[in-house]
Amino acid sequence: MKTFAHPVFIVCLALFCLNQLLEWQHVYVAPLHYYLDDLLCMPVVLTVALAVERVYFGNDSFVLPLNYSLWAVLLFGVFFELFLPRLSDIYTADVWDVLYYSCGAVLFHLSINKAPEPATEL
Template identity: 35%
Template sequence: MKRLFDPLFISYCLLWGIIHLCRYLHQPVPLLNGHLTDFLAVPAMAHIALTFTRLFIVRNQQYTYPLFYLLFMAVYTSVVFEWLMPRLSPVYTRDIWDVVAYFAGSLFYYCFHGRPATARQEYP
């Protein structure tokens, strides 16, 4: 469970929280409000899923998701939030840039979390 306290993961959560708090207070942060939460969505979901995968499924703390899995998460998130949900609720809107952000977030996560532990610094 200590993997959930990775500095990057904590940063994802703090940024997401700040952006949503600013939205709630009707003071959106112009450059960050639009797509940063979409960029952070896949890395945050992947990090939580990977932590539980390592603990309960593969039982190997060095295991990482292959790029294909992360890209699949981006496809799935895109389909749900950019195609399905806008058809079911007027609260959601379609935005191709959100899809780009999901895929960019996947690649970001792969670059900073997806490499084997020997190729990057591990946090205790």
């Protein structure tokens, strides 16, 4: 699927996996440890949503409306920054995380969430 072949998605997914691998090995690089996953979250999650919508509608030119991203940022912010920290002390509420979710959503809309360019014939 062409949606998953977008270079920005590939870089975001690779950076996310690399960060997780480092954390698994107990290597913590501040501030990447604190905020990189939050920044990369929306481009990865919204690209998956975009791919699903394109398959569902059978339209490779489908783009996610802006309100999808706004809802995603709101829901992730409420769940991960308000709800989970109240359930357990292992989670920390951080308003900066919401800022990084928002930046990731902007990155998604400016780069990945575009209709593919039509192929030109020679």
